Amino acid sequence: MIEAIRSAMDVSMARDDNVVVFGEDVGYFGGVFRCTQGLQQKYGKSRCFDTPISELGIVGAAIGMAAYGLRPCVEVQFADYVYPAYDQIVSEAARLRYRSNGEFTCPIVVRMPTGGGIFGGQTHSQSPEALFTHVSGLKVVVPSNPVDAKGLLISSIEDPDPVIFLEPKRLYNGPFDGHHDRPVTPWSKHELGDVPDGHFNIALGKAAIRREGGDVTVLAYGTMVYVAQAACEEKGIDAEVIDLRTLLPLDLETIVASVKKTGRCVIVHEATLTSGFGAELAALVQEHCFYHLQAPIARVTGWDTPYPHAQEWDYFPGPARVGRALQDVMEG
Amino acid sequence: MAGGDGVLKFHVPEPEVRPGGTPDFSNVPIPKAGSVPRPPVDVDPRQIRDLAYSIIRVLNRDGEAVGEWAGTLTDEELAEGLKHMMTLRAFDTRMLTAQRQGKTSFYMQHMGEEAVSCAFRRALAPGDMNFPTYRQAGLLIAGGYPMVDMMNQIYSNEADPLKGRQLPVMYASKEHGFFSISGNLTTQFPQAVGWAMASAIKNDTRIAVGWVGDGATAESDFHAALVFASTYRAPVILNIVNNQWAISTFQGIARGGSGTFAARGLGFGIPALRVDGNDYLAVHAVAKWAVERARRNLGPTLVEYVTYRVGAHSTSDDPSAYRPKTESDAWPLGDPVIRLKNHLIARGLWSEERHKQAEAEVLDTVIAAQKEAEKHGTLHSGGKPSTRDMFEGVYETMPPHLRRQRQQAGV
Numbered sequence: 001m002i003e004a005i006r007s008a009m010d011v012s013m014a015r016d017d018n019v020v021v022f023g024e025d026v027g028y029f030g031g032v033f034r035c036t037q038g039l040q041q042k043y044g045k046s047r048c049f050d051t052p053i054s055e056l057g058i059v060g061a062a063i064g065m066a067a068y069g070l071r072p073c074v075e076v077q078f079a080d081y082v083y084p085a086y087d088q089i090v091s092e093a094a095r096l097r098y099r100s101n102g103e104f105t106c107p108i109v110v111r112m113p114t115g116g117g118i119f120g121g122q123t124h125s126q127s128p129e130a131l132f133t134h135v136s137g138l139k140v141v142v143p144s145n146p147v148d149a150k151g152l153l154i155s156s157i158e159d160p161d162p163v164i165f166l167e168p169k170r171l172y173n174g175p176f177d178g179h180h181d182r183p184v185t186p187w188s189k190h191e192l193g194d195v196p197d198g199h200f201n202i203a204l205g206k207a208a209i210r211r212e213g214g215d216v217t218v219l220a221y222g223t224m225v226y227v228a229q230a231a232c233e234e235k236g237i238d239a240e241v242i243d244l245r246t247l248l249p250l251d252l253e254t255i256v257a258s259v260k261k262t263g264r265c266v267i268v269h270e271a272t273l274t275s276g277f278g279a280e281l282a283a284l285v286q287e288h289c290f291y292h293l294q295a296p297i298a299r300v301t302g303w304d305t306p307y308p309h310a311q312e313w314d315y316f317p318g319p320a321r322v323g324r325a326l327q328d329v330m331e332g
Numbered sequence: 333m334a335g336g337d338g339v340l341k342f343h344v345p346e347p348e349v350r351p352g353g354t355p356d357f358s359n360v361p362i363p364k365a366g367s368v369p370r371p372p373v374d375v376d377p378r379q380i381r382d383l384a385y386s387i388i389r390v391l392n393r394d395g396e397a398v399g400e401w402a403g404t405l406t407d408e409e410l411a412e413g414l415k416h417m418m419t420l421r422a423f424d425t426r427m428l429t430a431q432r433q434g435k436t437s438f439y440m441q442h443m444g445e446e447a448v449s450c451a452f453r454r455a456l457a458p459g460d461m462n463f464p465t466y467r468q469a470g471l472l473i474a475g476g477y478p479m480v481d482m483m484n485q486i487y488s489n490e491a492d493p494l495k496g497r498q499l500p501v502m503y504a505s506k507e508h509g510f511f512s513i514s515g516n517l518t519t520q521f522p523q524a525v526g527w528a529m530a531s532a533i534k535n536d537t538r539i540a541v542g543w544v545g546d547g548a549t550a551e552s553d554f555h556a557a558l559v560f561a562s563t564y565r566a567p568v569i570l571n572i573v574n575n576q577w578a579i580s581t582f583q584g585i586a587r588g589g590s591g592t593f594a595a596r597g598l599g600f601g602i603p604a605l606r607v608d609g610n611d612y613l614a615v616h617a618v619a620k621w622a623v624e625r626a627r628r629n630l631g632p633t634l635v636e637y638v639t640y641r642v643g644a645h646s647t648s649d650d651p652s653a654y655r656p657k658t659e660s661d662a663w664p665l666g667d668p669v670i671r672l673k674n675h676l677i678a679r680g681l682w683s684e685e686r687h688k689q690a691e692a693e694v695l696d697t698v699i700a701a702q703k704e705a706e707k708h709g710t711l712h713s714g715g716k717p718s719t720r721d722m723f724e725g726v727y728e729t730m731p732p733h734l735r736r737q738r739q740q741a742g743v
């Protein structure tokens with residue numbers, strides 16, 4: 001998935017001189033996850049460069065560049081480190097178009113690795129997507145595979161508004177279904193690891209059905225798409241797994257059609273439960289599918305604690321917990 | 333550069349050398365040991381602005397302690413200081429290996445920077461509080477914190493004082509004046525100032541110390557700390573450990589057009605000193621000066637320690653991708669352990685044989701601590717903190733929603 005993300009930036013930089021890429025360790029080294037490797041060499045230091053360690057500075061500068069007419073695609077080293085930039089994102093990037101009546105706009109992308117599963121402790125594991133979906137004016141994207149990562153990132157860079165692009169770091173090297181004791185499957189063995197060369201778009205706001213089924217709808221994104229699929233297989237449940245891909249704007253149509261068909265809904269995310277994005281999804285499903293529901297909507301999420309180090313797999317909502325929720329919903 | 337053609341140019345600083353090149357620090361001016369005068373602690377900050385651009389050094393090339401900053405430590409203290417640095421180095425070596433053996437997930441070493449935290453710790457009094465980064469374990473070692481507890485934390489085992497919740501090396505000990513380390517850079521800097529302000533509000537005698545790396549000075553928290561420290565004349569020492577690198581990013585990216593990191597203090601009217609961070613005696617002398625200023629109600633001091641990160645940033649990093657492999661050999665300030673050792677030998681207090689013997693003793697102590705810690709488990713085997721521990725301590729009293737979740741988890 002790293003190569004796909006890099007390729008999206010490469011393709012975008014080649015097509016449009018206004019695309020610039022920067023962040024901590026992003027220039028010469030190519031990023032701590034190597035997502036920008038080679039870009040400085042290819043496009044020069046004016047197009048891809050290292051920044052001081054100031055997330056506020058990175059996003060603030062990106063907003064200024066966007067106001068000038070550039071299209072910055074910046075990296076925050078880990079989603080856990082985005083908070084110093086939160087004011088710039090919430091009060092500035094998200095509202096610039098509205099408050100200036102379009103006089104100034106903010107076509108920036110803020111990329112950041114998200115989620116756990118790497119024994120990174122509380123400062124390398126968080127999933128802060130709900131802090132962004134709560135903000136009017138932002139778009140929020142979470143790819144789950146290399147093909148989507150490339151197509152969605154190109155669309156995000158070309159988007160006229162600010163996009164928060166969350167990259168599930170546990171998926172960088174292969175699909176991960178939560179079975180941490182099994183060997184990693186590389187992307188080369190997965191059909192969605194075969195990324196087309198060159199330019200292509202995957203539209204923001206379109207979900208993908210990863211597994212068709214008739215008895216229950218599972219709403220997931222990022223790493224949880226694979227966890228959900230594994231749980232359905234293991235429980236032998238005829239579930240439809242929807243990969244949301246974009247949380248905002250949300251593909252409500254696909255969700256509603258599926259839940260109306262299945263009559264049941266399980267929502268899975270790694271972020272904490274309370275006020276998580278699952279709460280928004282549950283509310284929408286309830287509003288739009290109430291008379292089709294045969295069981296209460298269930299949520300399987302990270303617990304409402306900081307992300308622990310040693311207890312990583314007790315915290316992570318793995319296939320066992322998702323499977324149990326699926327069973328409960330089927331029996332309920 | 334003023335472009336004569338009227339077209340603006342974008343400037344990005346670059347280090348002198350990259351992999352493949354020959355390391356060269358000839359552009360780093362190194363003043364002679366003993367050449368920088370020691371002003372009285374109540375000096376008007378405006379009269380010592382040049383100290384922010386020089387380097388205070390005590391140990392010369394022959395291992396002699398020279399100049400006005402020399403003489404702050406007794407022979408016994410110096411020998412003990414050497415032992416602290418050797419212990420930290422042996423501790424690092426063992427823990428790096430333990431990480432490679434899969435006994436923990438992650439580790440961060442101090443190689444080359446041992447003098448900074450070990451010598452500084454000596455200048456503090458009981459009750460003072462450090463707000464450290466992840467590269468100041470010398471504060472714990474020199475402060476007598478049990479090594480076994482450090483290892484228990486690194487292993488996230490059943491005896492981990494932090495119950496497996498924190499990434500390895502993110503220690504916390506109030507008793508040992510060591511504030512809980514955050515993974516989020518520079519957040520501790522304004523907190524150190526706040527602790528010091530509280531001590532002044534309460535007419536206490538205790539002082540605080542903030543620590544930050546060269547790279548992390550770029551965060552806004554750094555500037556907030558300086559303005560608060562300056563405004564309230566807080567009894568705090570603000571330490572910048574300039575080890576030349578922030579992961580792959582050389583110090584010039586964070587420093588920008590400022591001649592030195594110490595010089596950042598000048599605009600805030602904070603006395604700012606630069607010191608040879610690989611010189612145990614110089615670090616201690618400067619720490620003592622700054623501590624005395626704080627204790628005497630003269631306000632904050634900013635100190636830049638000029639040193640070099642010899643090892644990788646962390647066990648997740650490989651520096652050969654961004655700097656020449658031999659760069660650390662070319663570093664002009666040498667190795668802190670060897671320099672103190674040579675000083676003790678020059679003084680007739682130490683010998684090569686004693687040193688070898690001490691190395692073996694230190695290693696034995698570290699290995700004994702490691703054996704003890706491993707009885708309580710390592711990250712993936714043996715005793716573990718419980719899943720219950722994961723739910724505890726979010727609040728003082730567990731609210732109903734968490735109790736429900738704990739029940740759901742079946743623990």
Ligand SMILES: Cc1ncc(C[n+]2csc(CCOP(=O)(O)OP(=O)(O)O)c2C)c(N)n1
Pocket residue numbers: 024053055077081084467515516517544545546547548549575577578579641645
């Ligand atoms: C807010 C924040 N941004 C980014 C990071 C990632 N990060 C961890 S250490 C580091 C480099 C810090 O360098 P420096 O301050 O020079 O300290 P050193 O590691 O050299 O001791 C970075 C970028 C972080 N931990 N927190």
Ligand SMILES: [Mg+2]
Pocket residue numbers: 545546547573574575576577578579641
């Ligand atoms: Mg550094």
